[in-house]
Every structure is written in C-alpha cells, then in structure tokens.
Amino acid sequence: MQNTARKPHKMVSYSKYGYFFILPFFLVYSFFMIYPLINTFVLSFKGNGITSDQFVGLQNYQFLLFGEEGQFSAGAAIQKEFLNCLGNTFILWVGNFVIQLLLSLLLAVWFSDVRVKIKGTGFFKVVMYLPNIITAASVAAIFLMIFGNTKYGAVNSMLLNFGWIKDAFPFINDAWASRILVMIIQSWMWFGNTMLLLMSGIFGIDNSIYEAASIDGSSGLHTFFRITMPILKPIFIYVVITSLIGGLQMFDIPYLLHEGRTIRPTLKTAAVFIYDNFHTAQPNYGYSATASVILFIITAALGVFIYKFNTDSTAPKKAKK
Amino acid sequence: MEYMSKPAKDKDYAPSAAEKRYKRSILIQSSIRFVVCLILSIICLLPLYIILINSTRANSDIIVNGLSVLPSDYFIENLKELNNPEAANGMYTSAYNIFYGYLNSLIVSLGATACAVFFSGLTAYGLTVYDFKLKKAATTFILCVMMVPMQVVSTGFLEFMIQIKLQDSYIPLIIPAIAAPAVVFFMLQYMKSSFPLEIVEAARIDGSGEFMTFLRIALPILKPAFAVQAIFQFVANWNNYYTQSMILLSNDIRMKTMPMMVSAIMSIDTVVDYGVKYMAVLLSILPIIVIYLCLSKFIVKGVALGAVKG
Numbered sequence: 001m002q003n004t005a006r007k008p009h010k011m012v013s014y015s016k017y018g019y020f021f022i023l024p025f026f027l028v029y030s031f032f033m034i035y036p037l038i039n040t041f042v043l044s045f046k047g048n049g050i051t052s053d054q055f056v057g058l059q060n061y062q063f064l065l066f067g068e069e070g071q072f073s074a075g076a077a078i079q080k081e082f083l084n085c086l087g088n089t090f091i092l093w094v095g096n097f098v099i100q101l102l103l104s105l106l107l108a109v110w111f112s113d114v115r116v117k118i119k120g121t122g123f124f125k126v127v128m129y130l131p132n133i134i135t136a137a138s139v140a141a142i143f144l145m146i147f148g149n150t151k152y153g154a155v156n157s158m159l160l161n162f163g164w165i166k167d168a169f170p171f172i173n174d175a176w177a178s179r180i181l182v183m184i185i186q187s188w189m190w191f192g193n194t195m196l197l198l199m200s201g202i203f204g205i206d207n208s209i210y211e212a213a214s215i216d217g218s219s220g221l222h223t224f225f226r227i228t229m230p231i232l233k234p235i236f237i238y239v240v241i242t243s244l245i246g247g248l249q250m251f252d253i254p255y256l257l258h259e260g261r262t263i264r265p266t267l268k269t270a271a272v273f274i275y276d277n278f279h280t281a282q283p284n285y286g287y288s289a290t291a292s293v294i295l296f297i298i299t300a301a302l303g304v305f306i307y308k309f310n311t312d313s314t315a316p317k318k319a320k321k
Numbered sequence: 322m323e324y325m326s327k328p329a330k331d332k333d334y335a336p337s338a339a340e341k342r343y344k345r346s347i348l349i350q351s352s353i354r355f356v357v358c359l360i361l362s363i364i365c366l367l368p369l370y371i372i373l374i375n376s377t378r379a380n381s382d383i384i385v386n387g388l389s390v391l392p393s394d395y396f397i398e399n400l401k402e403l404n405n406p407e408a409a410n411g412m413y414t415s416a417y418n419i420f421y422g423y424l425n426s427l428i429v430s431l432g433a434t435a436c437a438v439f440f441s442g443l444t445a446y447g448l449t450v451y452d453f454k455l456k457k458a459a460t461t462f463i464l465c466v467m468m469v470p471m472q473v474v475s476t477g478f479l480e481f482m483i484q485i486k487l488q489d490s491y492i493p494l495i496i497p498a499i500a501a502p503a504v505v506f507f508m509l510q511y512m513k514s515s516f517p518l519e520i521v522e523a524a525r526i527d528g529s530g531e532f533m534t535f536l537r538i539a540l541p542i543l544k545p546a547f548a549v550q551a552i553f554q555f556v557a558n559w560n561n562y563y564t565q566s567m568i569l570l571s572n573d574i575r576m577k578t579m580p581m582m583v584s585a586i587m588s589i590d591t592v593v594d595y596g597v598k599y600m601a602v603l604l605s606i607l608p609i610i611v612i613y614l615c616l617s618k619f620i621v622k623g624v625a626l627g628a629v630k631g
Contacts, residue, residue, distance in 0.1 A: 021447025039477030157387030
C-alpha cells in the first residue's frame with residue numbers, strides 16, 4: 001500500500017496480491033503440517049497410555065534407543081520391538097530396492113536404446129506401470145490370497161495338485177518367505193515407476209554423444225558405464241532419495257500382509273510401529289511420537305548425505321571445465 | 322521421437338557381410354529383449370488376471386483348485402453373496418459395502434484432488450506473477466518440505482485432530498490437500514516454461530481484477546498441468562489407506578473408504594468364502610483400472626514429465 005502511495009498514477013504495485021495468492025497454502029500447511037510436527041516433538045517428551053499427559057523428559061528416547069535395566073521391564077521390551085522394526089524396515093527396503101533398481105535400469109536402457117528397438121514399447125510401458133496405480137491395500141489382499149498359508153492359497157493349491165510339495169508352505173507365516181514376498185510385491189508395484197523416471201533421464205541425454213561414442217568404437221556396456229550412468233546421475237540420486245524416503249515409510253503391504261488379526265512380527269516396519277502405538281484404545285503417543293522423530297532425523301540425514309555426496313563428486317568435474 | 326531419423330542414415334551405407342551380421346545380431350538382441358519384456362508384462366498382469374478369474378468361480382471350486390485359466394459362471398452369485406446381509410452372519414455386509422465404499426472414496430479423492438490442484442495453481446501463480454519480499458523464501462520453503470513424509474507428523478496430526486474433534490470426519494482427509502508442496506512445485510515448473518507473463522499485463526490494461534485474471538486467463542492456460550496432477554492426486558488419494566484408517570476411527574461402515582473395507586473383509590477369518598473375497602478385491606480396484614485404461618498414455622507420459630520437472 002505504501003508503494004502505491006509513493007508512486008502515484010501510472011505505477012501500481014501488485015506485490016501485495018502475491019501474499020493473497022500464497023496465503024491459503026501457508027495457512028493450511030501451518031495448521032495441518034507444521035503444528036502437527038511441533039506437536040509430535042512435544043508428544044515425544046510425554047508419557048504413554050494413561051500417563052499421556054505427564055512430562056517424562058527424554059525417557060521415551062532412552063527406552064526406544066537404549067532400553068531399560070531388567071529383562072522384563074517395559075523399556076527393554078519396547079526397545080527390542082523398535083529395533084526389530086527398524087531392522088525389518090532396512091531389510092525390506094534393501095531387498096525391494098535392489099530388485100527394483102536393477103530391473104528398471106535394465107528396462108530403461110533397453111527401451112531408450114536407439115540401435116536395438118523393441119516392438120510394442122508403448123504397450124510394455126503401460127502394462128509395467130499398471131501395478132503402481134493399484135491400491136496398496138488391494139495389492140496386499142491379492143497376494144495374500146495367491147500366496148495363502150493353507151492349501152486353499154492359489155499357489156499352494158497349484159503346487160499340491162502338481163505333487164511338487166506334500167504340505168502347504170506357509171508363505172505368509174514363514175519369516176523369510178514373507179519378507180521376500182514383501183520385497184517382490186514392492187518391486188512389482190514400483191519398478192514401472194522407477195523405469196519411467198530413469199527413462200526420462202536417459203531421453204534427456206543428447207543423442208550426438210551416443211553417436212560420437214559409437215563412432216569411437218565404444219561397446220554397449222562401455223557406453224552404459226561411461227556415458228549413460230554419469231549423465232544419469234542426478235536423476236539416479238533423485239530415484240535413490242525418493243525410494244529411501246518411501247522405503248522408510250513402507251506401511252500398507254507389511255501392515256496388511258497377514259492372515260487373521262495379528263501383524264507378522266517379522267514384517268513390522270518403523271511406520272507400522274508408529275501406527276500401532278497410536279492406533280489402539282489407549283494410545284502410546286509417547287513411543288509413536290519418539291519413533292516419528294527418530295524416523296524424521298534418519299530421513300533428513302540420509303537425504304542430506306546423498307545430496308552432499310552427489311554435489312561433491314560432480315563439483316570438481318565442473319571446475320575442470 | 323528424434324532418434325527415428327537415425328535408421329534412415331543407415332540406409333546410405335552399402336550392405337556388406339559385416340553389415341548383415343550386425344543386422345542379424347541386432348534382430349536377435351531385439352527378440353531376446355522382447356521376450357523378457359513379454360514375461361515381465363505377464364508377471365504384471367497375472368495377479369490381476371487371477372483376481373478376475375477367481376471372482377467368477379465358486380468357493381467350492383477355488384478350494385479344490387486355487388488357479389484356473391478359464392472363468393466360471395459364479396460371478397453374479399459371488400456379487401450377490403457379498404451384498405447379502407444374511408450371508409456369513411452379516412459379516413460381509415458389516416465389513417464391506419460397495420455403495421458407501423465407492424461414494425466415500427470418491428468424496429475424499431475428488432475433494433482432495435480439487436483442493437490440491439486449484440490451490441497449488443493459485444500458489445504457483447502467486448509465486449510466479451508477483452514480486453514480493455518473501456517470494457524467494459516462500460519458494461525455497463516449499464521445495465524443502467516437498468519430501469517431508471506424512472508418517473513423521475502423523476502422531477502429532479492425529480492427536481491434534483482428536484483434540485479438535487475432527488476424527489471421523491473427512492475434513493482432515495480433504496483440507497490438508499490445499500497445501501501440496503509437490504504439486505505446487507510441478508505447477509511452478511510448468512508456469513516457468515509455458516505461461517507468458519505479458520498476458521497478465523494485458524489483462525490488467527483491460528481492467529481485469531487480479532483474481533479474475535487468474536480464473537479467466539491463467540486457469541485455461543494451466544489446464545494441461547492441472548489434468549496431469551489431477552489424475553495423480555486422484556489415484557494417490559483413492560489409494561491412501563494410511564491417513565484414512567488413521568483418521569476414520571469409528572466402526573461405522575457408512576464412513577469407511579474402499580481400501581479400509583478391503584482390509585476389513587480380508588481380516589474375516591472365521592468364515593471364508595474365497596469367491597466373495599476375490600470379488601471384493603476386484604471391485605475395489607476396478608474404478609482405478611478403468612481410469613488407467615482410458616488415460617494410460619497420458620499417465621505414463623505424466624510420470625516422466627513429473628520426473629524431469631520434479
């Protein structure tokens with residue numbers, strides 16, 4: 001308003017409108033994200049269950065990270081569970097990420113290969129992205145029925161009918177079978193997405209570079225490691241970061257992939273731990289808030305680390321030019 | 322499709338023995354890759370095919386043989402059984418209701434999508450068209466918080482919602498979509514590349530108010546970006562089991578969304594009719610698959626678009 005007053009006539013300042021346009025975003029973000037984030041920090045210093053109103057200082061952090069004296073104490077039990085959940089998250093993420101990345105990298109390179117064309121690329125892309133848009137809750141249900149524990153599960157019934165196994169194999173109840181199943185499901189859901197992301201990076205590479213390389217007699221593998229990968233690095237880092245952050249939040253599939261009412265302890269992830277602790281009749285806000293804060297710190301640290309790693313190693317190259 | 326011009330150049334070469342050998346090796350490689358892609362596509366579609374086929378089969382059939390290549394004729398029966406309030410002591414209808422499932426998921430998804438797309442457009446417009454003191458700070462903030470996942474705030478979020486009595490309401494599922502940093506970022510990128518700022522000046526000279534300029538001139542230009550984001554937001558919200566099951570705490574079936582109903586019917590283990598369960602799952606994914614089949618080309622393009630720009 002002052003601006004308008006100082007510069008009368010022709011010049012009208014519109015800058016105040018900028019604030020009006022971005023106001024709804026920041027109001028809603030403060031109310032539904034920033035305050036809840038602060039609230040999470042506050043709750044992490046408070047008690048659990050019936051003692052939710054009491055201030056307990058760093059006790060939750062101490063319990064989750066270092067446990068408590070005495071084998072049967074509450075702190076020791078919750079530490080064991082939390083560390084188990086962190087371990088599961090890590091195992092499931094690594095397995096899923098390795099399968100998914102190798103597959104999508106291979107496909108991305110194939111689909112954008114100028115020399116060797118594959119028929120029906122458009123169709124393949126559409127089909128391979130399909131699993132990504134299906135509701136994760138339904139995906140869990142689908143695989144739960146296909147890999148059911150009993151002889152009524154689709155795969156078990158097929159294997160039994162062929163006489164390849166004598167008793168039904170508990171795909172869901174077996175610790176490692178279920179973990180591998182989750183890895184496969186996650187890869188099944190996400191490889192199409194990752195492939196499309198990587199492809200967009202590869203298509204961004206100037207074709208003349210490939211032409212120059214082939215004139216210089218560069219082989220396919222050589223071209224991949226010396227040209228495609230270095231140029232693909234930023235988008236590769238992006239894929240790693242998003243997958244990592246997504247992996248730390250992994251919830252739907254591990255949470256829903258169980259028969260009956262109890263969640264498989266070998267599939268409990270950090271996100272399941274958080275959800276489980278506040279989604280009960282007498283919520284343990286303290287534990288779940290503390291776990292949230294720890295997850296937040298891990299996420300932020302990993303993000304910063306990978307970002308730094310990326311910029312540090314590319315900086316000298318730019319300097320040389 | 323610029324690379325299409327390359328084979329034309331190849332024609333200029335005189336075909337030699339080496340050339341022929343090269344062409345044959347290319348053909349072999351291409352065939353191998355085609356077969357691998359075909360197998361992967363089958364893996365992608367197989368679970369869905371199994372769901373589709375088994376939803377047409379009777380429970381007695383599925384128990385004897387869990388897999389079948391051909392459909393049976395029990396589709397209507399399974400559908401009826403799923404909606405039969407007397408079947409399995411009413412357990413199916415108390416866990417799963419197609420009408421409320423579709424309606425509630427649609428309300429939440431459409432509401433959240435409309436909020437996300439419209440207000441992100443508004444925010445991006447404000448950050449692009451106007452120059453103000455906090456512009457840079459606001460843009461940087463939005464970019465920084467883009468990656469903050471819901472899980473890390475969910476405890477504080479839920480506790481806060483219960484305090485202000487918003488649990489069991491769709492408000493916490495719809496209104497927060499107004500602040501969608503990733504969508505704003507996409508819109509910002511889109512506006513940078515395809516929104517001429519002169520048009521705003523021209524509108525001002527013609528006497529258009531600032532908000533009217535946004536509605537009448539910016540919105541139509543931003544339509545393609547809106548469409549891409551609308552699809553992805555709709556799918557993301559339809560599939561969002563985590564937030565929905567976190568907020569909707571009551572057992573009232575009339576409030577539940579589709580993913581919650583699927584998980585509810587899957588946890589019934591005392592009475593098992595596999596045909597009915599397969600049917601329930603099929604119905605839950607059907608709308609999304611239909612949308613995908615209609616818009617697949619558009620969606621596949623959108624994923625890459627979002628990546629290059631985001």
